[in-house]
Each structure stands twice: as C-alpha cells, then as structure tokens.
Amino acid sequence: MELLDFARGPALQFGLYAFVIGTVWRLLGILLLAAKPDHSAPRKRGGILAALKVISSRSVTAREFRQDTLYASVLGYVLHIGLFVIVFLFVPHILFFKGLIGLEWPGLPNNVIYFVGVITAGVGVALLLRRMTHPVLKLISNFDDYFSWVVTMAPIITGLIIPIRFGIRYETLLAIHILSIAVLLTWLPFGKLAHAFLVFFSRGTTGMVLERRGAKT
Amino acid sequence: MSTSKIGYDDAYDLQAKRLSVKKPEIRYDKQGDMTDDERVEKAMLHFVKDFGSTAATYLDACIHCGACAEACHYYKVSGDPKYTPIWKLEPFKQAYKREASPFALFYRALGLKKKVTVEQLEEWQHLLYDSCTVCGRCSLICPMGIDIAAMISLARHGMFKAGLVPHELHAVAERAEVDGSPLGVTPTVFEDRLEWMEDEHEVDINIDQEQADVLVVMSSIEIQKYPQSMAATAKILNAAGASWTFRTDGFEATNFGMLSGNAEWQRDMSMRVIDAAIKVGAKKLVLPECGHAYMALRWMGGNMYGKPLPFEVQHISEYMAELLNSGKINVNKVKQSVTYHDPCQVSRRGGATQASRDVLKHLGVELREMKPGGDYNWCCGGGGGVVTIHRADELRYKVFKLKMEQIEETGAEELLTSCANCRQTFDDGQNHFQWKYSMESLLEVVADNLVEDEQ
Numbered sequence: 001m002e003l004l005d006f007a008r009g010p011a012l013q014f015g016l017y018a019f020v021i022g023t024v025w026r027l028l029g030i031l032l033l034a035a036k037p038d039h040s041a042p043r044k045r046g047g048i049l050a051a052l053k054v055i056s057s058r059s060v061t062a063r064e065f066r067q068d069t070l071y072a073s074v075l076g077y078v079l080h081i082g083l084f085v086i087v088f089l090f091v092p093h094i095l096f097f098k099g100l101i102g103l104e105w106p107g108l109p110n111n112v113i114y115f116v117g118v119i120t121a122g123v124g125v126a127l128l129l130r131r132m133t134h135p136v137l138k139l140i141s142n143f144d145d146y147f148s149w150v151v152t153m154a155p156i157i158t159g160l161i162i163p164i165r166f167g168i169r170y171e172t173l174l175a176i177h178i179l180s181i182a183v184l185l186t187w188l189p190f191g192k193l194a195h196a197f198l199v200f201f202s203r204g205t206t207g208m209v210l211e212r213r214g215a216k217t
Numbered sequence: 218m219s220t221s222k223i224g225y226d227d228a229y230d231l232q233a234k235r236l237s238v239k240k241p242e243i244r245y246d247k248q249g250d251m252t253d254d255e256r257v258e259k260a261m262l263h264f265v266k267d268f269g270s271t272a273a274t275y276l277d278a279c280i281h282c283g284a285c286a287e288a289c290h291y292y293k294v295s296g297d298p299k300y301t302p303i304w305k306l307e308p309f310k311q312a313y314k315r316e317a318s319p320f321a322l323f324y325r326a327l328g329l330k331k332k333v334t335v336e337q338l339e340e341w342q343h344l345l346y347d348s349c350t351v352c353g354r355c356s357l358i359c360p361m362g363i364d365i366a367a368m369i370s371l372a373r374h375g376m377f378k379a380g381l382v383p384h385e386l387h388a389v390a391e392r393a394e395v396d397g398s399p400l401g402v403t404p405t406v407f408e409d410r411l412e413w414m415e416d417e418h419e420v421d422i423n424i425d426q427e428q429a430d431v432l433v434v435m436s437s438i439e440i441q442k443y444p445q446s447m448a449a450t451a452k453i454l455n456a457a458g459a460s461w462t463f464r465t466d467g468f469e470a471t472n473f474g475m476l477s478g479n480a481e482w483q484r485d486m487s488m489r490v491i492d493a494a495i496k497v498g499a500k501k502l503v504l505p506e507c508g509h510a511y512m513a514l515r516w517m518g519g520n521m522y523g524k525p526l527p528f529e530v531q532h533i534s535e536y537m538a539e540l541l542n543s544g545k546i547n548v549n550k551v552k553q554s555v556t557y558h559d560p561c562q563v564s565r566r567g568g569a570t571q572a573s574r575d576v577l578k579h580l581g582v583e584l585r586e587m588k589p590g591g592d593y594n595w596c597c598g599g600g601g602g603v604v605t606i607h608r609a610d611e612l613r614y615k616v617f618k619l620k621m622e623q624i625e626e627t628g629a630e631e632l633l634t635s636c637a638n639c640r641q642t643f644d645d646g647q648n649h650f651q652w653k654y655s656m657e658s659l660l661e662v663v664a665d666n667l668v669e670d671e672q
Contacts (some may be wrong), residue, residue, distance in 0.1 A: 029319020030277055033270040039519030041529070042566050058357040058362045061284075064593040065358045068287035076360075077280075136298040140307075145281050190320060195280045195361060202278035203362030205271050210364070213516055214568030216357060216592035 007178035015182030022189025023197060030201070038212070046212030053151045054217045055200055072130070075123050082120030086113060086156065110163075114184045117160045124153045144191040156181035192206030226265045228385035228605045229399045229473075231645040232442070245339035248380035248387055253335035256379040260338055261312050264375030267480070268317060272371055275363045276313045279303055285355035285365055290595055291348045294615040301354035302365045303346040306377065326498070338381050338409035345372055346383050347609035351476075352561040352596035366566070367446035369601075373478025382477055383606045390473035390602075394482045398487065399473050401435035404465035407435075410444050411463060418448035421455055426462035432499040432528075433463055434470040434490055436507040438637040446637065449664030453537065454503075456667050457545045461503075467493020470510035471638075473518070487513055487521040494528050502528045503536045506660050508560030508600060508636040511567045534635045537663050538575040547668040549583030557584065558620075558643070559594040560636030573635055573659055574602050580666065585627040595620050599605045599642025617646040624654060635659040 001009075026120060044050075061069050086094060091107035098104040107113075128149055131137045158177040164172065210217045251259070286292040291300035297357055298304070315321060324330040362564060366514035377384060382390075383634035393399040404411075408424060416424045423429070433454065439446040447463075454461045467490045474482025491514075494502045504510050515530045531539070540546045564570040570591055577584050587594060598616035603609055624632060632654045634640055643656035 001601045028318045030273040031270050032533070033268065033273050033317075035271065036269045036520075039522065039525045040516045041525060049302050052300045054362055058360055061360070062357060062593065064589040065284075065287060069284050069358070072282065072284065134283065135296075136301050136304075137281070137290075139298040139300060140281050140283060140304050142281070171604070195278060198274070198278040199361055205274050206356070206362040206364050208569075209271070209367075213566075216565050216568075216570075 002171070004174075004175040004178075007175040011179055011182040012185075015185035015211065018186040019188055022186075023194070026194055027197070027201075028187050038209075040213075042212040043214035044211055046208040048208075050207040050211030050217075051204030052207070053211065055203045057217065058203045072127075075127050075130075078123045079120060079127065082116050082123065083152075083156075085116045086120060086159070089113065114160065114163065117156055121153065121156050121160065124149065124156070148187070148191050148193050151180070151184045152193065155184055228607065229389045229437070229439070231604065231641050245342055246382065246384040246387070247339075248298070248382060248384075251380055256335050256381065256524075257333055257338065260375035260379035260381065261316060261333065262375075263378035264309055264312060264372060265317050267371055267374055268313075272368065273313070273317065275365075275368055276306075276310050277318060278361045278363055280361060281303050282360060284358050284360060288354040288358040289353075290350075290354070290400065290598065290616045290619055291612065294619055295612070296304070299344065300348055302349070302369075303350055303363070305545070306365070306368050306372055308337045308341050309368070309375065313398055335379075337496040338376065338379060341655050342376065342381050343382065345369060345376055346386060346601075347603065347606050347610060350561070350596045350598060350600035352605050353566045354561075354593070354596065354601055357593065370475070371480070373476075374480055375478070377478035378546055383608070385605045385607055386473070386477050386602045389476035389605045390479060390482060391471040393469070393471065394479075394485060398437045398440075398469050399471055400441050402437045402469070404468070407440060407463075407468050408465055408665055410440055414448040414451075418452070420448050420451045422447070422451045423462040423635070426460075426497065427626060429460050429497045429499060430460035431459050431501045431503055431623050432467070432490075432494040432497055433461055433503045433505075434468050434493075434510075435463070435505045436471045436510060436637050437469060438471075438507075438641055439505055442467075442641060443637055443658065443661075446658060446660055449658070449661045450503075450505070450533065451542070452664045452667060453546060453660070457540045459646050463499060464493040464497065466496075467491075470500055470505050470507050472509060472513035473602065473605075475513050476495065476509060483513065483517075484521045487542070490514060491518060491522050491526065491615075494526075499528045501531060502526075504530065504532050504592070506560075506635045506637050506640070506658055508562035508567075508638060511560075511569070512562040515567060522615040532567070532569050532572065532575060532635070534563065535569050535572040537660070538572040541579040541663075542575060546663075548579055548663055548666045549667055549668060551662065552581065553631050554583040554585055554627075554629045555631045555633055556587055556624055557659070558587075558597065558624075558632065558634040558636075558639055560634060560639050561596050561600055563635065565592045576659060576663060577633075580629075580662065585625055585629040587623045597624055597639045597642045597646075599638055599645075602643075604638065604642055611641075614646065618650070621646070621652060621654075622652065631657060633657050633662060635661050 068200050089108045090113045094104055094107045123164055158180045162173045207217055285303050286301040289302050311330050312333050315324045349369050351366045351369055356364045356366050389399045411422050472486045475488045511532045519526045597620055598613045640656045
C-alpha cells in the first residue's frame with residue numbers, strides 16, 4: 001500500500017472515527033452529570049434564547065476590556081477566520097467534503113487560499129511566541145496547549161508546502177498533509193481544541209444562569 | 218506555617234486591632250486534626266460532591282488564553298501571573314481532569330495528571346481566599362464564557378472541608394454559625410440597638426411583629442457600625458405605609474458560611490432568615506445594604522430551602538426604587554454630583570444595577586459614572602470574605618488604590634454605595650490613605666431626604 005493510500009484510507013478513517021467518538025464521549029461525559037435545579041425566582045427568562053445570546057455576544061470582547069485584550073483578540077480572530085477559509089473554501093477540500101457528505105459550495109481561487117494560509121501560519125507563530133513569553137500564558141500553559149498548536153499548524157504548513165514541492169513527490173506531500181489532518185482529527189476531541197464545540201456549551205450555560213438573574217452576561 | 222488558634226473574634230471588625238502576624242509572610246492556616254492525605258481527600262470529595270454538568274462544562278472549556286488576568290484587580294495591581302483567575306483554580310482543574318472528567322480514566326492510567334497534594338492546596342489558600350473577592354469581573358471577559366467566580370466558590374467548599382481556610386475567616390464563619398452573627402450580635406443586642414435607634418432618631422421601629430407583609434433583615438456591620446441604617450430603613454418603610462417587622466429570631470443577612478465555603482453553615486444561616494419570613498407570613502423579604510447577602514438569599518436562598526421561596530426577595534435598593542417609582546415615597550432633590558460604587562454581588566452578579574440608578578434619578582443628583590462603571594466596576598477589594606483576612610490587608614490596600622483612582626477621576630462631590638461591607642472597606646481605606654472621600658449609604662441619603670408629608 002502506497003503512503004497516500006494509507007493516508008487517504010485507514011489513517012483518515014481512523015481520524016474521523018476518533019473525532020466522532022471522542023466528541024460524543026466528551027460531551028456525554030460532561031452533559032450526563034446531574035444538573036442542579038435553580039429554585040430562585042427568575043428576573044428574566046433564561047433558557048435557550050439566553051444561551052444563544054451569550055454564544056453570540058461573547059464572540060466580541062466587551063468594550064471595557066477591549067484595550068487590554070486587543071492584540072490577542074485580533075490574532076485570535078485572524079487565526080479562526082483563516083482556518084475557516086482554508087478548511088471550507090479551498091476547492092480540493094470542498095471536493096473532499098462532497099465525497100464525505102454529498103454537499104458542495106463555491107470555493108475561492110487557490111492563490112487566495114495560499115495567501116490566507118501564509119497569514120494564518122504567521123499568526124499562529126505570533127500566538128505561540130506570545131504563549132512562550134507572556135508571564136501569564138507561560139504560567140498557565142501545559143502540554144495540551146503546545147501539542148494542540150503543533151497539530152493545528154501541521155496541516156497548514158504541510159498544505160502550503162504542496163505547491164512548492166521542494167523536489168518531493170506530490171503524492172508524498174499530499175499523504176503527509178492528509179496524515180497531519182488525521183492526527184488533528186484524532187486529537188481534537190481530547191484536548192483544548194475541543195473548544196470548537198465546547199464553546200457553545202460553556203457560553204450557553206453562562207447565558208442561561210446569568211440572564212435569568214438579569215445580570216451582566 | 219502557622220496552625221495556631223489565636224482568638225479571631227474581632228476579625229470582621231475593621232476598627233478592632235488587626236492581627237500583626239507578619240512572619241512567615243506566607244501563612245497556611247489549618248483547622249482540625251487530619252493527616253495530609255485526609256485533607257486532600259476531603260477537599261476533592263467535597264469539591265466533586267457539588268459537581269454538576271455546569272461546573273464540568275466550565276472546567277473542560279478553558280483554552281488557557283489568559284484573558285481573565287486582565288479583568289482581575291489583583292493581577293492588575295501586582296502584575297503577578299499567579300493572580301490570573303483561572304490559575305486560582307489550577308489544583309481543582311487538575312483534580313477534575315484526573316477524577317471526574319470524561320477522560321479521567323486515561324489521565325489516571327497514563328499518569329497525565331498527578332494527584333493534587335496538600336502542599337498545593339496550602340499554597341492555593343492565598344489564591345482562593347486572600348486574593349479573590351469573587352467579584353466576577355473575570356467571568357465577563359472569558360471568551361469561553363466560563364463563570365470563574367462560581368468555580369472559586371465551589372473550590373472553597375473543598376478547602377473548608379479540608380480545614381484549609383484562613384483562620385480569621387474560619388473564626389468569623391464559626392461565630393456566625395454558633396452565635397448567629399459574625400460580630401457576636403445576639404437577639405438581645407439587636408433589640409437593644411433597635412430601641413436605641415428608635416429613641417435617637419425618633420422613629421417607630423417594629424420588632425417581632427407576629428404577622429407582617431415585609432420582613433426586613435440587617436447585616437451585623439450595620440447593626441454594630443452603622444446603626445443609623447436601621448433607623449433609615451424604618452423611616453422608609455413607615456413612610457411607605459408598609460406592614461413590616463424586624464425579627465430577633467431571624468435578623469442576620471450576612472452569610473459567612475457561603476463566603477468561607479461551608480455549604481451546611483450557608484444553609485443554616487439562610488434558613489434562619491427564611492424561617493423567620495415564613496413565620497410572619499411575609500410576602501417580601503427586604504435585604505439590607507449588603508452585597509453577598511443578596512447573592513445568598515436572592516439567588517441561592519431557594520436552593521438552600523430546596524424549593525422556590527414563598528416570598529419575594531429584594532435588595533433595599535430595589536425596594537426603594539420600587540417605592541419611588543410607584544410614588545409610595547418621595548424624596549427631595551439633592552443638588553450634588555455623585556459617583557456610585559456598585560456592589561459586585563448586587564449589580565454585576567445580581568442583576569440589580571438599574572435599581573440604584575433609579576433611586577439616584579429620583580434624588581436628582583448628577584450621577585458621574587466611574588470608568589469602567591456599572592457592571593464593569595472595579596471591586597472595592599473587601600468582598601468574598603477578604604476583608605476579614607488580616608494577612609491580606611497589604612494586598613487589599615493595593616487593590617483599593619485602583620478604586621481610589623477610579624473615583625477621583627470622576628471628580629464627583631459625593632461617593633455612595635449600597636453595601637455595608639463595601640462601606641467599611643472604604644472607611645478603612647480612607648483611614649489608611651488619609652483619603653478625602655467618605656463613603657455614604659444610598660439608603661441613608663434616601664431616608665434623610667424623604668418628603669416629610671408622606672410619613
């Protein structure tokens with residue numbers, strides 16, 4: 001079996017299974033714990049609308065904190081938007097999704113994706129440097145933070161190398177790229193990258209708890 | 218390390234002599250005779266005991282972005298990363314991952330998360346008690362929406378059971394549990410002081426009525442240090458024509474069970490007031506100018522009772538706003554510029570921010586909001602039981618300077634709040650820094666300016 005066949009076949013399949021099973025496991029492990037009833041008389045309606053409110057509102061830092069968090073917020077935004085564009089608007093990726101779920105959508109020209117890829121990788125490096133040098137981040141960071149950075153950056157870097165080649169066979173580079181994605185998918189539910197789905201639950205929970213108090217959310 | 222049992226009866230009284238235990242600079246207090254292993258086991262057990270899906274969601278969601286540091290006054294004034302709010306939970310995060318998280322099995326089997334040690338918990342005593350007022354500012358900045366302040370309270374449950382609470386706070390909480398008041402106010406003392414205020418201010422004060430629509434409670438700080446608050450409360454309730462009473466069997470609103478982390482004591486303290494309100498058939502419980510009492514009874518009272526409370530709970534600022542908005546009482550205009558210090562548990566955490574603004578509007582003052590103000594206001598530094606911890610004074614004064622700067626920037630003539638604990642923290646800060654501002658009570662300003670015809 002060629003490396004590419006392995007990457008496209010068993011490796012990617014393992015990654016996808018690990019992603020789905022790990023995500024379900026983690027979510028059930030959290031959500032199946034008993035929820036404590038709140039007997040206080042609500043000031044406002046909590047519920048799902050309150051959850052949705054905070055899920056959306058926390059995407060923007062409150063004005064009062066903006067100055068202090070500006071650098072990290074801007075980098076964070078660029079990283080996340082960049083990742084979205086690369087993953088979902090690159091034509092070969094769209095074809096992959098079409099094969100997986102049967103849906104397709106318009107993509108962006110390859111050069112635009114490469115440009116976004118370079119910017120995203122650059123921002124990733126800036127965020128890593130910040131984590132390694134900022135006193136707060138240095139203190140609170142652990143293996144998960146650094147390993148998650150590696151597995152997130154690897155598909156971007158390996159993807160950017162494909163058109164450059166460096167004298168390496170296209171099939172080999174593509175196989176490495178797909179393998180890096182398999183590693184990312186495998187790791188995602190287990191570490192901090194799970195914030196991709198946990199964010200909806202943590203923000204939503206706070207929305208429901210604090211909104212019914214009429215407190216600032 | 219000190220395990221001595223000094224008398225801490227006056228720990229909550231800022232006018233009493235503060236303990237001058239300077240050495241060692243970092244002191245780990247311990248209560249009870251337990252082995253280190255037992256302490257860790259108890260801490261973890263009682264941390265996990267109160268664990269639900271909400272806490273699990275929060276502890277699993279942190280992305281280690283460090284944004285919460287920027288919202289914390291302790292980090293802001295010190296620049297020390299150990300004051301990063303989420304770091305204050307580190308041993309408990311570690312314990313959660315190892316013992317209760319969805320992948321706990323793997324963490325244990327592969328040795329990815331070590332067992333929490335008693336040394337860690339001792340070290341974290343300073344972070345969980347001395348340097349957190351549970352003000353909840355960090356909860357507003359977190360991009361993942363984690364309510365870090367709520368998690369601190371949960372961690373304190375574990376610390377209390379492990380006997381790892383600062384001595385002063387433990388003593389104050391114990392006194393409140395045994396005597397019914399953190400300052401030793403007995404029913405007789407309460408009644409005496411009410412009668413004194415009745416004479417002093419020539420106001421009718423209802424005590425131990427058998428039936429009343431409104432039960433009013435006070436905090437020991439007010440009873441002992443600001444007794445005029447009791448007269449002011451009576452003046453307002455009389456002017457409103459309310460059927461009301463104080464009760465000597467349920468008068469203490471503060472809840473040091475909650476602040477120290479003893480859930481059973483928290484329940485006992487809440488139930489004294491709840492039982493008294495039920496006994497008189499109260500339709501409404503009016504809480505005094507006390508921030509944490511609002512959290513304890515307005516938002517946690519029903520949970521202590523085990524079902525919804527059969528009466529409404531209001532902070533005095535909410536009650537005054539209701540009376541003023543409905544025209545049941547009226548006030549004379551006060552032509553002054555004022556800045557208002559929002560008690561964290563009433564405004565940011567409690568949702569009653571607008572009530573005090575309504576009252577101030579009726580008073581006709583020129584309100585000069587602090588920046589940041591309202592729900593984003595900096596805490597005074599005395600909440601969460603911190604004011605009782607004498608070894609935390611130095612850090613508390615540093616935090617208070619941040620508050621002073623904020624207030625001075627407004628250029629307001631008067632400074633008001635609606636929390637006696639904030640008020641005594643301000644009084645202490647004023648004294649320490651020889652500061653020009655005196656903290657005044659919103660309640661007392663309303664009482665002083667009541668339109669007499671309404672009475």
